[in-house]
Amino acid sequence: xxxxxxxxxERLDLSPIWRDIADHEVxxxxxxxxxxxxxxxxxxxxxxxxxxxxILSGMFLTMYYTPxxxxxxxxxxxxxxxxxxxxxxxGMHHWGASVVIVMMFLHMLRVFFTGAYKKPREMNWVVGxxxxxxxxxxxxxxxxxxxxxxxxxxxKVGLEIAETVPIVGPYVKSFLAGGDIVGAAxxxxxxxxxxxxxxxxxxxxxxxxxxLIRRQGISGPL
Amino acid sequence: xxxxxxxxxxxxxxxxxxGREGEITRxxxxxxxxxGTGGFMASMLLVPPLxxxxxxxxxxxxxxxxxxxxxxxxxxxxxxxxxFTLKINDAWVKNQATTYxxxxxxxxxxxxxxSPICKHLGCTxxxxxxxxHPNMFYCPCHGGxxxxxxxxxxxxxxxxxxxxxxxxxxxGKLYLGPLIQRT
Numbered sequence: 376x377x378x379x380x381x382x383x384x385e386r387l388d389l390s391p392i393w394r395d396i397a398d399h400e401v402x403x404x405x406x407x408x409x410x411x412x413x414x415x416x417x418x419x420x421x422x423x424x425x426x427x428x429x430i431l432s433g434m435f436l437t438m439y440y441t442p443x444x445x446x447x448x449x450x451x452x453x454x455x456x457x458x459x460x461x462x463x464x465x466g467m468h469h470w471g472a473s474v475v476i477v478m479m480f481l482h483m484l485r486v487f488f489t490g491a492y493k494k495p496r497e498m499n500w501v502v503g504x505x506x507x508x509x510x511x512x513x514x515x516x517x518x519x520x521x522x523x524x525x526x527x528x529x530x531k532v533g534l535e536i537a538e539t540v541p542i543v544g545p546y547v548k549s550f551l552a553g554g555d556i557v558g559a560a561x562x563x564x565x566x567x568x569x570x571x572x573x574x575x576x577x578x579x580x581x582x583x584x585x586x587l588i589r590r591q592g593i594s595g596p597l
Numbered sequence: 598x599x600x601x602x603x604x605x606x607x608x609x610x611x612x613x614x615x616g617r618e619g620e621i622t623r624x625x626x627x628x629x630x631x632x633g634t635g636g637f638m639a640s641m642l643l644v645p646p647l648x649x650x651x652x653x654x655x656x657x658x659x660x661x662x663x664x665x666x667x668x669x670x671x672x673x674x675x676x677x678x679x680x681f682t683l684k685i686n687d688a689w690v691k692n693q694a695t696t697y698x699x700x701x702x703x704x705x706x707x708x709x710x711x712s713p714i715c716k717h718l719g720c721t722x723x724x725x726x727x728x729x730h731p732n733m734f735y736c737p738c739h740g741g742x743x744x745x746x747x748x749x750x751x752x753x754x755x756x757x758x759x760x761x762x763x764x765x766x767x768x769g770k771l772y773l774g775p776l777i778q779r780t
Contacts, residue, residue: 428642435646439688446689453689458652463645 399589404596415489416593418482423581425475429513430574432467440520442566444559447522472514479510491594499587502580509577516569522562530557530565659686663765663774666699669708672771676702676724676734676745678713681773699762699773700724700734702745710762710773711747717754734759747779 384390403409405416439454439461441447454461483503486492492500519530534557538548553560621629666681679701684692699710700722711734713721720738727735727742733750734743742750747759763774 431642432646435650438650441689449689454649458649459655460645460648461652464649467645 402593405593415485418478418485422475422478422482425471425478428467429471429475432464432471435464436468437570442562444522444562447520447562451521472517475510476514479507489594489597496591496594499584502584506580506584509573509580513569513573516565519562519565520569527557661775663772665770666773667701667771669766669769669771672701672703672708674703676700708764708771710764712760712762712776715741715755716749716757716759717741
């Protein structure tokens with residue numbers, strides 16, 4: 376192992392990359408080994424870890440899932456009941472979806488109560504709020520995909536809420552539904568938004584979020 | 598991971614006590630423990646999706662039943678194409694009527710039923726379809742040729758004879774069953 380690493384390192388100069396990404400000081404006040412209460416600083420990392428789980432399990436779920444009103448429910452039922460470990464992978468994605476939102480919220484509370492959003496980190500708070508919106512969007516669009524009763528009516532309700540927005544509401548609703556009803560076009564576009572548009576946007580925002588935290592450093596102790 | 602005992606990186610000899618010959622240092626012990634735990638957690642994450650992805654490889658195929666295809670008196674010395682349908686389960690599409698076909702002819706009193714699937718790359722062969730090669734099975738994709746008994750003609754792409762259907766005659770009806778591969 377070490378030999379393979381050395382061989383690659385000699386040629387590709389990997390160590391500096393590795394150092395840039397991972398090898399940096401963890402200040403005492405954010406290290407749970409020093410102050411146990413510092414575990415609150417883990418929530419951001421845990422959010423990211425859960426997002427990684429979501430991306431992985433989601434990629435594998437699309438091997439079986441079909442975004443089509445005739446087949447969506449049956450393909451989910453098939454992978455849930457007939458594919459080995461399918462219910463585990465779907466379970467990871469299902470529960471992980473909630474865990475992401477919980478962790479993200481805890482992360483936000485920590486940043487808020489430690490005042491970490493203050494100068495010079497205001498822009499990173501804004502990026503964080505955008506990530507929050509994208510993750511909620513992922514939750515909303517993913518909810519429709521199993522195409523069962525809960526999914527259908529949750530989406531109907533969500534779209535009608537969107538419709539109540541003054542002036543643009545009806546347009547937003549039609550855009551999201553892809554037509555007048557929650558139907559074939561809705562499912563196709565929710566799938567596209569769920570697996571292409573929002574994850575792409577999310578990765579971009581996460582990159583900005585992490586570059587900014589490395590630039591600005593972790594905020595000081597209280 | 599075992600070879601990392603010689604790691605200059607993690608197992609620096611000057612730290613963390615011990616140091617008797619052949620004993621692992623505290624740092625090595627911690628490295629192994631952390632890597633083991635990390636590896637276990639990573640495998641918890643990766644094993645279920647991977648197992649799910651390879652599931653089709655590990656599923657047993659369905660046994661093909663015998664189905665009635667034609668009346669025996671329709672069959673002549675000349676290969677004739679008969680179609681039949683089987684209900685198959687294609688993942689979540691259950692009981693899907695799928696059309697199969699066979700080239701059937703009489704060889705003396707024996708009935709021969711050949712699969713039309715070319716053994717080169719799976720296109721469908723036709724009897725007498727190429728004017729240059731009369732009385733042969735011809736595959737339009739890459740010019741594969743088979744003689745009437747389904748034996749591949751050397752020098753054309755296929756490397757094996759056409760598969761045979763298992764044949765059964767009951768009450769004047771021809772039944773076709775699972776495929777038999779020949780070499």
